Amino acid sequence: MHQTLNKKIVWITGASSGIGRALAVEAARRGARLILSGRNEAALRETARECGAATGSGNAAQADVDGGANSRHTERALLPFDLADISACTDAARRAEAIFGRIDVLVLNAGVSQRAKFADTSPEVFDTIMRTNFSASVALTRAVLPGMRARSSGTIVAVSSIAGLMGAPWRTAYSASKHALAGFFGSLRAELYGSGIQISMVYPGFVRTAISENAFTGNGLKHGELDPLQQAGQDPAVTARIVWNRVDAGALDIRVAFDFKAWLGVFLSRHAPRLFIRSISKHGGL
Numbered sequence: 001m002h003q004t005l006n007k008k009i010v011w012i013t014g015a016s017s018g019i020g021r022a023l024a025v026e027a028a029r030r031g032a033r034l035i036l037s038g039r040n041e042a043a044l045r046e047t048a049r050e051c052g053a054a055t056g057s058g059n060a061a062q063a064d065v066d067g068g069a070n071s072r073h074t075e076r077a078l079l080p081f082d083l084a085d086i087s088a089c090t091d092a093a094r095r096a097e098a099i100f101g102r103i104d105v106l107v108l109n110a111g112v113s114q115r116a117k118f119a120d121t122s123p124e125v126f127d128t129i130m131r132t133n134f135s136a137s138v139a140l141t142r143a144v145l146p147g148m149r150a151r152s153s154g155t156i157v158a159v160s161s162i163a164g165l166m167g168a169p170w171r172t173a174y175s176a177s178k179h180a181l182a183g184f185f186g187s188l189r190a191e192l193y194g195s196g197i198q199i200s201m202v203y204p205g206f207v208r209t210a211i212s213e214n215a216f217t218g219n220g221l222k223h224g225e226l227d228p229l230q231q232a233g234q235d236p237a238v239t240a241r242i243v244w245n246r247v248d249a250g251a252l253d254i255r256v257a258f259d260f261k262a263w264l265g266v267f268l269s270r271h272a273p274r275l276f277i278r279s280i281s282k283h284g285g286l
């Protein structure tokens with residue numbers, strides 16, 4: 001399936017930062033109307049401003065914080081909510097569909113990482129990561145899918161991770177949540193075969209964002225440090241262009257920002273698991 005973004009209604013979670021913000025700006029450039037979600041309203045507003053600057057439309061100020069009916073006349077609406085609260089997800093999906101009347105493309109990009117061993121991670125933090133990265137994606141998909149089915153068209157883009165393709169120490173919950181996305185969407189994709197609905201999984205390697213700084217430690221505090229691999233990672237704007245090009249081409253699984261180490265890690269984890277475990281345990285993760 002080939003789908004262009006022009007005039008499409010695109011709802012992006014995690015649009016306040018990093019990859020999500022870059023996906024929003026690139027989608028705006030390609031003519032999409034956007035619903036921008038995250039918790040940080042001021043940061044969402046900045047994303048809307050950057051979208052306006054990228055398109056020269058300058059109408060970011062019209063973005064409607066509460067996602068009300070006024071948004072019908074804007075190119076971008078802000079819809080802040082907390083994904084870790086599953087009932088808030090269902091409510092947000094209802095409001096998102098009301099903003100422009102439908103969702104053509106749902107981008108499940110938001111996520112929180114982890115920097116703590118399993119033994120040091122509280123059950124609450126573990127559950128919050130699973131809810132934010134996985135259960136919330138299921139809830140939003142459940143809410144948006146009936147509309148897509150009724151129209152026999154739609155695209156869901158789910159952002160997993162290299163840690164969704166292999167295990168990684170200090171990321172038991174994160175890696176589990178990203179593997180769960182692949183299991184869920186891989187199964188759903190088969191159920192939706194022939195329905196006109198496309199599901200694209202994105203597996204970023206290393207992109208220069210605040211993901212490691214925002215990662216939870218075992219007690220839920222922020223890790224607060226930028227990992228060297230992210231620091232040297234791909235420019236999110238480049239990542240966004242590649243992702244949209246591949247989604248547009250109907251790609252099902254998109255590996256992006258993979259350096260040699262990333263390819264090697266995934267290969268070894270499959271074909272030489274003992275060697276993989278030994279090497280990844282030495283340098284402490286991805």
Ligand SMILES: NC(=O)c1ccc[n+]([C@@H]2O[C@H](COP(=O)([O-])OP(=O)(O)OC[C@H]3O[C@@H](n4cnc5c(N)ncnc54)[C@H](OP(=O)(O)O)[C@@H]3O)[C@@H](O)[C@H]2O)c1
Nearest residue numbers: 014016017018019038039040083110111161206207209211
């Ligand atoms: N950067 C990489 O190298 C890399 C590699 C593999 C996978 N990924 C994946 O890429 C996606 C985007 O991450 P990023 O790198 O752009 O990191 P980021 O800059 O930390 O952005 C994370 C986004 O998720 C949102 N978010 C986090 N918790 C949330 C919650 N409880 N409710 C609502 N929104 C929440 C944040 O918004 P608020 O703070 O406003 O809530 C923010 O917009 C994630 O799924 C991540 O796992 C990134």
